Amino acid sequence: MSNKFKAKEPDGVYFVTISVIQWADVLTRREYLEIICDSLAYCQKEKQFTLYAWCIMTNHLHLICSSPSLAYKIRDFKKYTSKELYRAIRNNPQESRKSWLLWLINSAGELSSKHEEYKFWQPGYHPILLDNNQMIEQKLEYLHQNPVKAGFVEEPEHWYYSSARDYAGQKGRLEVVWLV
Structure with a gap:
């Protein structure tokens, strides 16, 4: 297994990407986004997880974060949110893509090496150590510009x-520790 993308510095600040299986646009409903936010807030409060910046898109999320044992924290986050998002999709009478999404998630689980019942997230989390100000600023800009480049909003702070929002001086959905 490659060591290229592993969180080796326990005190390091990392840029992390977590992607939905097949890059499917699943994260399109407020209920699903709130599951992710609530889980991140829990990790901050209970799991020694520091969040510096974040952005949830329709098929992935980016985090700039730090934590002792980051790999285990991300694993637990993905495991919990996978279960909760699967349940939310299954129980949502308004989900017009329910059959397709459940098929996709179930198929990914069956095809996984562990032959799981379902699989929501792609393997890994692609941690990149941000060890200088230039890298921090570049990743922060990239993360916040994601919804603008996707055409969802005209200004980064308009993406809830x-x-x-925090970096623009407004109250955001989650508490963050400023990097710059």
Whole structure:
């Protein structure tokens, strides 16, 4: 297994990407986004997880974060949110794509090496150590510009599910520790 993308520095600040299986646009409903936010807030409060910046898109999320044993925290986050998002999709009478989404998630589980019942997230979390100010600023800009480049909003701070609001001096959805 490659060591290229592993969180080796226990005190390091990392840029992390967590992607939905097949990059499917699943995270399109407020209920699903709130599951992710509530889980991140729990990790902050209970799991020694520091969040510096974040952005949830329709098929992935980016975090700038730090935590002792980051790999285990991300694993637990993904395991919990996978279960909760699967349940939310299954129980949502308004979900017009329910059959397709459940098929996709179930198929990914069956095809996984562990032959799981379902699989929501792609394997890994692609941690990149941010060890200088230039890298921090570049990743922070990239993360906050994601919804703008996707055409969802004209200004980063207009995207509710992002820390861009905090960095623009507004109250955001989650508490963040400023990097710059």
